[in-house]
Amino acid sequence: xxxxxxxxxxxxxxxxxxxxxxxxxxxxxxxxxxxxxxxxxxxxxxxxxxxxxxxxxxxxxxxxxxxxxxxxxxxxxxxxxxxxxxxxxxxxxxxxxxxxxxxxxxxxxxxxxxxxxxxxxxxxxxxxxxxxxxxxxxxxxxxxxxxxxxxxxxxxxxxxxxxxxxxxxxxxxxxxxxxxxxxxxxxxxxxxxxxxxxxxxxxxxxxxxxxxxxxxxx
Amino acid sequence: xxxxxxxxxxxxxxxxxxxxxxxxxxxxxxxxxxxxxxxxxxxxxxxxxxxxxxxxxxxxxxxxxxxxxxxxxxxxxxxxxxxxxxxxxxxxxxxxxxxxxxxxxxxxxxxxxxxxxxxxxxxxxxxxxxxxxxxxxxxxxxxxxxxxxxxxxxxxxxxxxxxxxxxxxxxxxxxxxxxxxxxxxxxxxxxxxxxxxxxxxxxxxxxxxxxxxxxxxxxxxxxxxxxxxxxxxxxxxxxxxxxxxxxxxxxxxxxxxxxxxxxxxxxxxxxxxxxxxxxxxxxxxxxxxxxxxxxxxxxxxxxxxxxxxxxxxxxxxxxxxxxxxxxxxxxxxxxxxxxxxxxxxxxxxxxxxxxxxxxxxxxxxxxxxxxxxxxxxxxxxxxxxxxxxxxxxxxxxxxxxxxxxxxxxxxxxxxxxxxxxxxxxxxxxxxxxxxxxxxxxxxxxxxxxxxxxxxxxxxxxxxxxxxxxxxxxxxxxxxxxxxxxxxxxxxxxxxxxxxxxxxxxxxxxxxxxxxxxxxxxxxxxxxxxxxxxxxxxxxxxxxxxxxxxxxxxx
Numbered sequence: 001x002x003x004x005x006x007x008x009x010x011x012x013x014x015x016x017x018x019x020x021x022x023x024x025x026x027x028x029x030x031x032x033x034x035x036x037x038x039x040x041x042x043x044x045x046x047x048x049x050x051x052x053x054x055x056x057x058x059x060x061x062x063x064x065x066x067x068x069x070x071x072x073x074x075x076x077x078x079x080x081x082x083x084x085x086x087x088x089x090x091x092x093x094x095x096x097x098x099x100x101x102x103x104x105x106x107x108x109x110x111x112x113x114x115x116x117x118x119x120x121x122x123x124x125x126x127x128x129x130x131x132x133x134x135x136x137x138x139x140x141x142x143x144x145x146x147x148x149x150x151x152x153x154x155x156x157x158x159x160x161x162x163x164x165x166x167x168x169x170x171x172x173x174x175x176x177x178x179x180x181x182x183x184x185x186x187x188x189x190x191x192x193x194x195x196x197x198x199x200x201x202x203x204x205x206x207x208x209x210x211x212x213x214x215x216x217x218x
Numbered sequence: 219x220x221x222x223x224x225x226x227x228x229x230x231x232x233x234x235x236x237x238x239x240x241x242x243x244x245x246x247x248x249x250x251x252x253x254x255x256x257x258x259x260x261x262x263x264x265x266x267x268x269x270x271x272x273x274x275x276x277x278x279x280x281x282x283x284x285x286x287x288x289x290x291x292x293x294x295x296x297x298x299x300x301x302x303x304x305x306x307x308x309x310x311x312x313x314x315x316x317x318x319x320x321x322x323x324x325x326x327x328x329x330x331x332x333x334x335x336x337x338x339x340x341x342x343x344x345x346x347x348x349x350x351x352x353x354x355x356x357x358x359x360x361x362x363x364x365x366x367x368x369x370x371x372x373x374x375x376x377x378x379x380x381x382x383x384x385x386x387x388x389x390x391x392x393x394x395x396x397x398x399x400x401x402x403x404x405x406x407x408x409x410x411x412x413x414x415x416x417x418x419x420x421x422x423x424x425x426x427x428x429x430x431x432x433x434x435x436x437x438x439x440x441x442x443x444x445x446x447x448x449x450x451x452x453x454x455x456x457x458x459x460x461x462x463x464x465x466x467x468x469x470x471x472x473x474x475x476x477x478x479x480x481x482x483x484x485x486x487x488x489x490x491x492x493x494x495x496x497x498x499x500x501x502x503x504x505x506x507x508x509x510x511x512x513x514x515x516x517x518x519x520x521x522x523x524x525x526x527x528x529x530x531x532x533x534x535x536x537x538x539x540x541x542x543x544x545x546x547x548x549x550x551x552x553x554x555x556x557x558x559x560x561x562x563x564x565x566x567x568x569x570x571x572x573x574x575x576x577x578x579x580x581x582x583x584x585x586x587x588x589x590x591x592x593x594x595x596x597x598x599x600x601x602x603x604x605x606x607x608x609x610x611x612x613x614x615x616x617x618x619x620x621x622x623x624x625x626x627x628x629x630x631x632x633x634x635x636x637x638x639x640x641x642x643x644x645x646x647x648x649x650x651x652x653x654x655x656x657x658x659x660x661x662x663x664x665x666x667x668x669x670x671x672x673x674x675x676x677x678x679x680x681x682x683x684x685x686x687x688x689x690x691x692x693x694x695x696x697x698x699x700x701x702x703x704x705x706x707x708x709x710x711x712x713x714x715x716x717x718x719x720x721x722x723x724x725x726x727x728x729x730x731x732x733x734x735x736x737x738x739x740x741x742x743x744x745x746x747x748x749x750x751x752x753x754x755x756x757x758x759x760x761x762x763x764x765x766x767x768x769x770x771x772x
Contacts, residue, residue: 036384037348037406039413040339040437041452044331077412118410205411 051201060185067091153182296669344432366751383408425719462517505604506564561676592636654694659706707741
C-alpha cells in the first residue's frame with residue numbers, strides 16, 4: 001500500500017485537528033447567541049439533496065484513482081444544531097489506473113450531522129457517517145497484469161462542509177469527507193482504503209418557512 | 219398624631235409634585251429623548267422581572283380550515299410552569315406524571331416528525347428585548363392612543379440592517395406618564411431552519427406603583443393552512459397568562475412577623491372536650507385546610523374573594539332549597555388554571571377558572587356545583603393522609619403528582635344521581651337546557667381538546683362516550699352549531715378577570731355582544747386579549763388626593 005500506517009496516522013491526526021478547531025469555533029458561536037430569545041416552536045425540518053461528487057481513491061501499490069458520479073442525501077433536523085443524515089453516492093471511472101477496468105464505488109451511510117456555525121445565511125456543518133460500501137476495482141500486480149473484482153465491506157466517513165441558501169427552498173451545499181473503505185491489495189488480502197470525497201449539491205428544503213417577509217431564508 | 223398626618227400629606231404632595239413635574243417634562247420631551255426614557259425603563263423592567271417567579275400558563279389550539287372555510291381547533295397543548303426569567307428564561311413545568319426515561323430517549327426524534335412547542339419560548343414573549351439598545355433599532359412615531367386608562371405613545375420598532383438576530387420587530391405602546399412599555403405586538407427576527415418565533419401580542423399590567431409586569435400574551439400563526447406529510451405550516455392560536463407575582467404569597471415568612479401572641483390562657487367557660495365524631499370532622503377539616511393552603515401558596519388557588527361569593531350563593535341556593543344540613547359548612551374556591559375541572563377537597567368545592575370561563579349560564583354552574591355538593595352530602599371523604607403536614611413537603615411543580623382529588627366511578631355516578639335530586643328541588647330545575655347543551659359541547663370536543671377537557675387534580679368530566687350528569691345531557695336538545703341563539707359554551711377566558719399580582723379574581727365587566735354569525739360562537743376556543751389597562755390604585759390615589767390646582771402650582 002502507498003499509504004501505510006504512517007500515512008493513515010497523519011490523515012487521522014489532521015482530521016482530528018480540523019474537528020477540534022471547528023468545535024472550538026462552535027462553542028464561541030453558541031456563546032455569541034446567548035442573549036437571543038428562545039424560540040416558541042421547533043421542528044420538523046427535512047431536506048433532500050442531489051449533486052456531483054468526486055472521489056480520490058487510494059489504490060494499493062498504485063497511487064490514486066479519480067472517480068466521479070452522483071451523491072444523494074436526506075437530512076432530518078433533530079434539534080437546532082443536530083440532525084441525522086442518510087447519504088448515498090455512486091461513483092465510477094471508465095479506466096481505473098490505465099487497466100481499462102471500469103471501477104465503481106457504491107456507498108450508503110448514515111449518521112449525525114452537527115451544525116457548528118451559522119454566519120448570516122451560511123451554515124457550517126460537521127458529520128460522521130457509517131454504513132457500507134461496494135467497491136469494484138482493480139489492482140495492478142505488475143506492469144502487464146492486474147486483477148479485478150468487487151468487495152462489499154463496512155465503510156465510514158467524517159468530514160464537513162457549508163451550505164448557503166440561494167432561494168426560499170433551494171440551497172447550495174459543498175462538503176468534503178475522509179472516506180474509509182476496503183479493497184484488496186496486490187497480495188489479494190483485504191486492506192483499508194483512504195479516500196477523499198468532495199461533493200457539490202443542490203439541497204431542496206421540504207418545508208415552508210413561517211414568515212415569508214422580512215426573514216432570513218433560514 | 220397631627221404631625222404624623224402633616225408628614226404624610228407633605229410626602230404625598232411632594233411625590234405628586236414630582237410626578238406632575240415628570241409628566242410635564244414628558245410632555246416637552248423630544249421623540250429621541252422619549253426613546254431614551256423607554257430604553258432606560260425597559261432595562262429596569264428586565265432587571266426587576268429577573269427577581270420574580272410568576273406562574274406561566276400557555277394554552278395552544280392547533281387549527282384547521284375546512285372546505286367551508288370554517289376554522290376549527292383540531293388539537294391542543296397546555297403548559298404550566300414556574301418561570302425563572304434570569305439570564306435565560308427557564309420554566310419548571312407542572313406535570314401530571316414523571317417524565318419517563320424512554321421519553322428522554324426518544325424525545326429528540328419526536329420533533330423530527332411534528333412541531334414541538336417550547337414553553338420557555340412562549341414565556342419569552344413577555345420580554346421585548348433582554349438587553350434593549352437604542353442603536354439596534356429604528357423607531358418611528360405612529361400616533362397617540364388610549365389603552366384603557368393609559369394614554370400611550372404608539373411607536374413602530376424595526377431592527378437596523380446590521381443588528382444581531384433575535385431582536386423584536388413590531389409595534390410598542392408606551393404609557394406617557396413614566397414611559398413604560400405596556401403592550402408590544404410583533405415577533406422576533408431571525409428564525410432558523412429548525413426553530414421559529416411566533417407572532418405575538420404581549421400585554422403588561424400596572425400591578426404595583428409604577429411597576430408594569432407581563433400578564434397576557436396572545437400568539438397566532440396562520441400560514442398557508444396546508445398540511446401534508448412533508449409540508450407543514452403552523453396554524454395556531456395561543457394564550458399565555460402569568461400570575462402569582464407577589465413574592466410574599468409564596469412564603470409564610472411575612473405572616474410570621476405579623477403574629478402577635480398574647481400571654482393569656484383561654485379560660486372560656488364553654489371550652490369542652492372533643493367528641494369522637496367531632497374529632498374526625500376536625501381531622502378531615504385539617505386535611506382540607508392543609509391542601510387548600512398549599513395550593514394557594516403555590517399560586518394554583520385564588521385567595522378567597524368575590525368570585526367565591528358568587529359560587530357560594532349558588533351553593534347556598536341548593537343547600538337551602540334541599541334543606542341540607544352540612545357540618546362543617548361548605549366553602550367554594552377557584553383553581554386558577556385553564557383546564558376544565560371541578561372537584562371537592564373535603565367540604566370545599568373547587569372550580570377551575572377555565573370551567574367558570576366557558577359555562578354559558580348560572581344554571582350550568584348550578585349543575586356543576588350540585589354534582590360537587592352531592593359528593594359532600596353523600597359523605598365522600600377526603601384522603602385524611604393530607605392531615606399530616608409532611609405530605610406537603612414537595613416542590614411546587616410536583617403538585618399535580620402529589621395531590622389527587624379524583625373519585626372512583628361509582629362515587630361519580632352516585633353524585634350524579636344525588637345532584638339530579640338537588641337540582642329538582644332548586645330554582646334551576648326548569649333551566650337546565652343550556653347545561654345539557656354545555657355537556658354535549660364538552661363531549662363533542664373532548665377527543666379534540668384533550669388538554670383543555672382534562673383534569674389536573676380532579677376527575678374527568680367528559681370522554682367520547684360519557685359525561686358527568688348524564689341525565690341532564692340526555693334531556694338537552696341536539697347541538698345546532700349553525701344556530702346563533704344556541705350558546706352551548708363560551709370561548710376561553712370569557713368571564714373571569716385576575717389580578718396577576720395578588721391572584722384575586724373578579725368577574726369581567728364586558729358589555730353583552732350580539733353575535734353576527736355562528737362563527738362568533740367559538741365554544742372553548744382561544745381568542746385574543748384586549749384588556750382595559752388601568753393604573754394601580756396607589757398611583758391613582760396620589761393623583762386623586764391632591765387638588766388639580768396644587769399640581770399646577772407646584
